[in-house]
Amino acid sequence: MPRKGMRSIFFSSSKTSSSRAPSPIRSTPSTPLHNFSESVMEQKFENARSIIMAWDPDSNSYAKVTSIFHENRKEAREFLKCVKDLQKTMQFFVSENSSSDKLVHAQRLMQIAMKRLEKEFYQILSANRDHLDPELVSSRSSRASTRSSTSDYEDDLGSEDELQIANDSISEVEEASTLAMADLKSIADCMISLGYGKECVKIYKTIRKSIVDESLYHLGVERLSSSQIHKMDWEVLELKIKNWLNAVKVSMKVLFSGERILCDHVFSASESITESCFSDISKEGAINLFGFPELVAKGKKTPEKMFRILDLYQAISNHWPEIESIFSFESTSTVRSQALSSLVRLGNSVRTMLSDFELAIQKESSKSLVPGGGIHPLTRYVMNYLSFLADHSGILPDIIADWQMPVQSPLPESYFESPNSDENPSSEISVRFAWLILVLLCKIDVKAEHYKDVSLSYLFLANNLQYVIAKVRTSNLQYLLGEDWISKHEAKVKQYAANYERMGWSKVFSSLPENPTAIISPEAVKECFKKFNLAFEQVYRKQTSWIVTDAKLRDEIKVSIAKKIGPAYREFYEKYWVTVKDDKNVESLVKFAPDDMGNYLSDLFYGTDSSGSTSSSSSSSRSRSRWSRR
Known part of the structure; x- marks a missing residue:
């Protein structure tokens, strides 16, 4: 551990690294006030020495293999308090004699204490990887706000009563997560206030970045090049897009949000350290995550890609408020820029594909x-x-x-x-x-x-x-x-x-007289029947292969045709059937009875198969007698 300058320790506040502690009360040597102050400081120094040396890993084999925060939380609070007291005694000693042996001894004790806290910080982060899972952290934040950054670090450990209340309201896993976060914050606050923030920051970045990178890997986030994307078959690329859609959802709702919450909590004593830690932990993975859609958008634009491109666009758009909130630091602006760049590229790709789609229709x-x-x-x-x-x-x-x-x-x-x-x-x-x-x-x-x-x-x-x-x-x-x-x-x-009815059935309509009951000669009656037979047979034969796919429209057309043909033919038939019924060629002369009209019309608009037979079950209607008479 690098040796810290005496001034950085003596005159740093127990609250934050930037504020000054009040100067100790000065008194003339040998006065009662001075003697009392010296006695108090001596006592604080001895208490601090006793507790710190008990947990010195270099002089105590038990201290080397265990954790004070794990073994005895009450003693952990006492350890942090004695470090704060040691700082006060050092400030007092330097005001008395900046080269005294006590001051040198106190500085050595402080280094031992910081080494102990550094070890504790590492142990808590390592042992609680599961308890500090981003999903747990992010869900915890929705139920309880983080503690105030101005609270004394020893108070952050929480009293026994507070812990009991917590135990009653949260699960065992959540309790472990809450305690680990409180312990990390306590140690970070302490070390930062004494000028040793760099040590715990280095540990934090190393461990938490490995967690973020590992999580992204398990979510299927890969580092791909534009050429790799371009060479992929669409089926393969579509699977990767589906994986990405899930990955970005989990990353924004859980992974990065949880890391930001944890980082804000642990390093609440220093905004600059919070920014540095979160940026180093998350920026690389986030840029890689949000760079994937841009690579897809740069690829070949085909119609089948449109909907996946829109899915990518919508995912970024939906998560944009979270992107801005989580990556709000100046040092993480490149993440926001990458997400925005992908959004722009995807939008351009959609516009291009829509233009190509319109052009393809026209061509x-x-x-x-x-x-x-x-x-x-x-x-x-x-x-x-x-x-x-x-x-x-x-x-x-x-x-x-x-x-x-x-x-x-x-x-x-x-x-x-x-x-x-x-x-x-x-x-x-x-x-x-x-x-x-x-x-x-x-x-x-x-x-x-x-x-x-x-x-x-x-x-x-x-x-x-x-x-x-x-x-x-x-x-x-x-x-x-x-x-x-x-x-x-x-x-x-x-x-x-x-228009179809008018053009397709005009010969059938015109084959009957305008007034079906008007008096006409027997020869004219026969001629009308012949014309009707011929016109209807031609239309029927031709239109049995025609199709109307919509059932409602099909019925409407049939009903409309039936209304135009049925009543007129029935009137003509009923009036002149007696005229032709005794004719020897009656079957060829009158081929259709009025009741047959509905049967024949029901066969229309279902189309025919390759053999020419109707594809509709209505073909059974033609098996009925075509020559039924009244």
């Missing part, structure tokens, strides 16, 4: 047609992507706050703007989502033109827009886009369905 150029006018794979992919993206709508506004919309839009703003955008705090992200859906719908409009049958192209548009609406309604997109947006697009679906 999608496949001309393959979806059989039966069903849902296009692009529609499924984009809407699934956007619905997952909407789950992060809480942080997306921060990321895209300054992201400008395209200058030119082919459609009016009312088509894609979110309602009440001025009142909606998330209006920017709402408009962005509406814009991306608009880009998709424009692309679907182009793909609809590839169908040769115009009615099928409208069914394709209705199917895809209905799928978009369903995805909006069943995800957080509904809160971003609003009911007004949904209502407008539902009206658009009805318009597409109406």
Whole structure:
């Protein structure tokens, strides 16, 4: 142990290393007051010598292998008190004769005492690694505030009554943690006040840093380079991201917060020492921890990485108040800077991927047609992507706050703007989502033109827009886009369905006379039945392979068609059946009874398999008699 200067010991306060102790009362030698003071100091010196030498590890084999704080807490308090008294006697001796033998002897005793306390400090830290676990420390802090840094260090050990009260309210493990923290603070306060803070600080940093590093290792925090991240398969990197998300949660809620609480408590006598200790213990590990997201953000940007990038961004964003609080020292500002740098990089990465996503929609150029006018794979992919993206709508506004919309839009703003955008705090992200859906719908409009049958192209548009609406309604997109947006697009679906009916069933509708009960000739009746048979068979044969994926929309279209065909055909059939029933070719002349209409319509919009048979159980309806008569 380095030999301390006499002045640093004589005139340092028992409270803090920076404050001065009051000067001892001066009296003329040989006066009664002086003789009394000298007698008191002599007694204090002898008491101190007796206790300190009893615990000198170099002169007592028992003292070498045991701990005063572990064996006898009452004597530990007495030891700290006698060190304080020894300091006072040294101040008295130096005022009397700065070169006296007593002063030299007292200084040697002080060094023995400091060596003993250094040993005790090390033993407490080493023996209580589990009891000083950051999780225990952080949970303890939520129930009891740390003791005042101005209390005398011997008082920090606590009275027996206080300890009994503590025992009644906390578990055995928590009690051990509380006692260890109090003992460490007592020793640190004492050594710092006497100018020996460097010794306990060195021990504290060595032991506690090993605990932090070991904890981060067990949490899966690795030191990786940018090239290592770049070479990883996505599946491997995704696992590391999941590990990191757990690690940052535990680190901020438990590890670093616990270390900060412990450090603040043990070294409450000196803010500069607290900062130095916590910085040296935590800074390296924290910088490595918060550097990982930045390395991920620098890697290749593909759509599947978007959601993990957002998870990383949200984790840092959520823990930002704790980052600022725990790493508030100037010496740990590099930790805050690293976390902020990662946040910025992640945000830039998200914006880039969103731009690439929009561009990929616009550039999608496949001309393959979806059989039966069903849902296009692009529609499924984009809407699934956007619905997952909407789950992060809480942080997306921060990321895209300054992201400008395209200058030119082919459609009016009312088509894609979110309602009440001025009142909606998330209006920017709402408009962005509406814009991306608009880009998709424009692309679907182009793909609809590839169908040769115009009615099928409208069914394709209705199917895809209905799928978009369903995805909006069943995800957080509904809160971003609003009911007004949904209502407008539902009206658009009805318009597409109406256009499909008009274009797809016009020949069937026009095959019957405008007035089904009007008087017409028998030949005209036969011609009407023939035209209806031909038109219905053609439409039915063609449209059994068409599909409407949404059950509600499918039923609505069927009901609408049935209402337009059923009553008119029934009226015509009932009036003119008697006209043709005796015809020898009646079965080829009248192929459908009114009751058959519902059966045939029920077969529509389920699509067909590769063999051409219907994929719906409704095919059983065609097994019923097609030629049933009244």
